[in-house]
Amino acid sequence: MGRYNFDTIVDRTNTQSLKYDFAVQRGKPDDVKPFWVADMDFEIPQELKERLVERVNHGIFGYSESDEFYFEALKHWFEDRFQWSIQQEWLVKTPGIVFALAMAVRAFTKEGDGVLINQPVYYPFSLVIDDNDRKLINVPLIYRDNSYSIDFEGIEKAIVEHNVKLFLLCNPHNPVGRVWTEEELKRLGDICISHNVLIVSDEIHADFVWDGHEHTVFANLGESYAQQTIICTAPSKTFNIAGLQVSNIFIPNATLRRRFVKEINKAGFSQLNTMGLVACQGAYEVGGPWLDELKVYLQDNIQFTLDYFAQHFPKMTMLRPEGTYLMWFDCSQLPLTPEERETWILEDAKLWLDSGSMFGKDGEQFERINVACPRSVLVDGLESLRRAYEAKGF
Numbered sequence: 001m002g003r004y005n006f007d008t009i010v011d012r013t014n015t016q017s018l019k020y021d022f023a024v025q026r027g028k029p030d031d032v033k034p035f036w037v038a039d040m041d042f043e044i045p046q047e048l049k050e051r052l053v054e055r056v057n058h059g060i061f062g063y064s065e066s067d068e069f070y071f072e073a074l075k076h077w078f079e080d081r082f083q084w085s086i087q088q089e090w091l092v093k094t095p096g097i098v099f100a101l102a103m104a105v106r107a108f109t110k111e112g113d114g115v116l117i118n119q120p121v122y123y124p125f126s127l128v129i130d131d132n133d134r135k136l137i138n139v140p141l142i143y144r145d146n147s148y149s150i151d152f153e154g155i156e157k158a159i160v161e162h163n164v165k166l167f168l169l170c171n172p173h174n175p176v177g178r179v180w181t182e183e184e185l186k187r188l189g190d191i192c193i194s195h196n197v198l199i200v201s202d203e204i205h206a207d208f209v210w211d212g213h214e215h216t217v218f219a220n221l222g223e224s225y226a227q228q229t230i231i232c233t234a235p236s237k238t239f240n241i242a243g244l245q246v247s248n249i250f251i252p253n254a255t256l257r258r259r260f261v262k263e264i265n266k267a268g269f270s271q272l273n274t275m276g277l278v279a280c281q282g283a284y285e286v287g288g289p290w291l292d293e294l295k296v297y298l299q300d301n302i303q304f305t306l307d308y309f310a311q312h313f314p315k316m317t318m319l320r321p322e323g324t325y326l327m328w329f330d331c332s333q334l335p336l337t338p339e340e341r342e343t344w345i346l347e348d349a350k351l352w353l354d355s356g357s358m359f360g361k362d363g364e365q366f367e368r369i370n371v372a373c374p375r376s377v378l379v380d381g382l383e384s385l386r387r388a389y390e391a392k393g394f
């Protein structure tokens, strides 16, 4: 065993946990096992906890701002992990990535403008477009032989046809688990640059990229790409600190950055919360060894789940993710409608998953399961699904 024990089960109930404490309020059975929202059931590294405790013990929580040590922590992280060299003036901090996506939509488009996405994709992508009265232009990913790819021709055609101004890119992609290659991103970038479309690259899952794959920061493709993009990063998924709400957005293009900052100012946001700043800096400074061990554990969970599906669920196909701890499985061979399947999973299997239709119509034959939990919790969930599967005689 390594330095950290990811098998420990921490009781998360009664902690105002979205994942564990709100099933009934959200219309789910009381005894449902939650494998939905994308946070983890692992405690943060002890070294990071100590940083937070130390700050709490100081006892004053007035307005706070990031300093040069905060920036240095970020700089080292992105250099070491992604060979990406950031500059201080590029950084704009926001209380979350979805907030940044919404700000980008508002800053760079006007009502009625087309904003492009590739469904199935993380559902707030469509919400920030719809809620801001922009036109959602969906060019679905291509699904073939249990694998997803980008429809480049479709994207170019849609950009021209709908006068698209902005593209929300999910890189790595939630929920399908693709880690876009440098070649794919370049091709995408070239299309966008040639039609003057800005690319917002949501890279929140960049730290969870599995063996044999590599994350490419979109801005690292070259100067012309960097000038055309807004890179959204966060320590929140990586270190399980989403509740502390801190994201680091990098905008190398000064004109775009000014427009983005103005939009944030218009929304009335200025400083991040103190604990978020402490957690972000601390995580990037001391969290590396913990993350490296966690990644091994998560890859074992992923392999276990793949094997379990292959052995027990002949009519459900689990896709192997290249990145993220979210797994996406194809239920198209089950003799159930998506609605019947939802009811079966919730009421018979007693699992709370994210149903594929949340990610757009293109996802409705799928389900998403979050495997970032102790192995015994995962086994318990999968066994529950197996009992329900066998009872149905699929």
Ligand SMILES: Cc1ncc(COP(=O)(O)O)c(C=O)c1O
Residues within 6 Å of the ligand: 038, 095, 096, 097, 098, 099, 122, 170, 174, 202, 204, 205, 234, 236, 242, 247
């Ligand atoms: C692709 C993607 N972007 C953004 C988020 C959420 O970001 P935040 O909590 O910082 O708004 C998630 C969470 O699951 C996600 O998967």
